[in-house]
Amino acid sequence: MSFVQTTIIAAVCLCVIGCAGLRHPQPPTAAIDGLPERFRPGQIVDLNSGKVIAFDELIANISSKDLIFVGEAHDNPDHHLIQIQILQAVAGRSTSLTMGMEFFQKPQQPMVDSYVQGEISEKEFLEAVDWRKTWGFDYHLYRPLMQLAREKRYRVLAINAPSALVRKVARTGLQSLEPSERDQLPKEIDLTQSRHRALLQEIYNEHTPRDLKQFEFFYEAQCVWDETMASHLAEHLASGKGRLIAFTGNGHIVNKFGIPDRTVRRVPASVVTVMPYPLNGNETIDRGIADYVWLTLPSPLRFSMGQGGFW
Template sequence: MKRNTVVCRLVGTLFMGLLLSAGCALHKPLMKPATVKVQGSEAAFRAGEIIDLETGASVDFEAMMGILQEKDLVFLGEVHSDPEHHLMQVQILQRWAEDQPHPVIAMEFFQVTQQDALDRFLAGDLGEAAFLEAAQWDAEWGFPYHYYRPLLDLIRAKRGRILAINAPRGIVKKVARSGIESLSPEERAQIASEIDFNREAHREYVQAVFPLHPGHGGTIDFERFYQAQCIWEDTMAENIARFKLENPGIRIAVFAGSGHLRYGFGIPERTLERSPATAAVVLPYPAEPDLVLDRDLADFIWLSRSARGASGRHPGHPSTGHAGGLSWKP
């Protein structure tokens, strides 16, 4: 009851009525056409349902959380521009952090250079406005802060830790335009010490979305674009793994764009290679007509309502320019 009350209060803060019609009912299936299926199964699912992809069956929120609570690492995806995905993340974090006095989360949305501002904010040395200015939120991330505020406020209230894990954006942009060989020794030292550009399945996935990305055919070519993606993902993985190794037994919830998590590509497998651990991936995912989900896409899929734009495509669907979270900005 307490958790549901908090979620209801956050709805107004997060979305200013956008999801008011849904209220606190995201734990229950929304009444949508049952059009979503899982590969190899005839069962059909609708928006609001949580799917365990290993079994191909619908599970309730508490069943999913029972599994997530046993993992060392929980990777939570999002389409950055989808408010419903952020509400799902809030509910998961609230439940996941209930039994932890000082929970630790890692966020793609902050670069390592912003860690000091984050620490000062969590310690109470900076108010919200001063924190956003110090972190240069609008310039460095740009998506509405109120989507993320409940996550930060929850960790702050529990005196937890937020890890800024992303590579400096300026370095990633430079690589996307000029290649990793263009980095100075000082710049190279700010990204992962080991970067793997030779993962064929990952390369194919990124290549499939590259033509729809800003800058395609103009300021960047695919090889440099792919280098930038790997730098992002290996740097985030290295920062998570380093913290895990330095703090044995610590559980971490990782928040990142779904494109960095799908199929275990990107952050999850690169983290686990550096620091073996039990892990699970949860992806909010738009319930599109006739969608068939691959079983190896994630561990759990939480179906959101379709949020199709004028193009008829979901803003974070793999067939769009956002590429489900591969969010390089030219």
């Protein structure tokens, strides 16, 4: 046997032994409260029925709703791919569709309109809204949504509160706002939702020392975010201008405490929540968190934390 033959055989043997020893990491799975099986990334689960459903069934179920919320973990690329898939599919079934976006603040509406109508370039648009400062997450994650809106001339609503006001509330509370500042926010800001408060208290305690006064300011700021976005969505629905699909962080739609409930408090509407859900381990998912969850892997990358809330 030649040296070359011996070398090839040895290499093949090493490859076989090496490959046999490889252990491919198993993707994370999750339990869902009250259901016996475990669920894996890529599955869409109807949390009301407990059944895994196909994408086409999801779209058929949600397309008739007045207001569709699609959440995200801001830095997860899979979640943004889910959003554009849902937008394209829902738009194909709708004669009139408006997009509501957490990523833009209400004063930026004229710049958003100019971009969607093709009046300014993408570079001019990003400079006009000061994207890096006012949102901060990689724009390429959101670009497909904005490109489709521009191509199809969809109306895009800038629904978020001015970030400077939210930061001021988080530091010194609602009562510290000047009258001219308070007038930029909804008249009614509900701070009485006990389950919402308890959830945010738990999150707050995981990130910061337990300072009750500062938590109150933090909670007020979160409610300012939610109430402002709910107010703008409700205003659109009340105008009769057609169906809405809103893109926000998961934290604003979890259990419908945030924007969804605060929207329907203002205007009667059929609402559905779809939450892209990153699986980080062997968690158990509460069936009340959304109407549907689309399970994904956690984010492979970490982008800037941007201007959003905790999630």
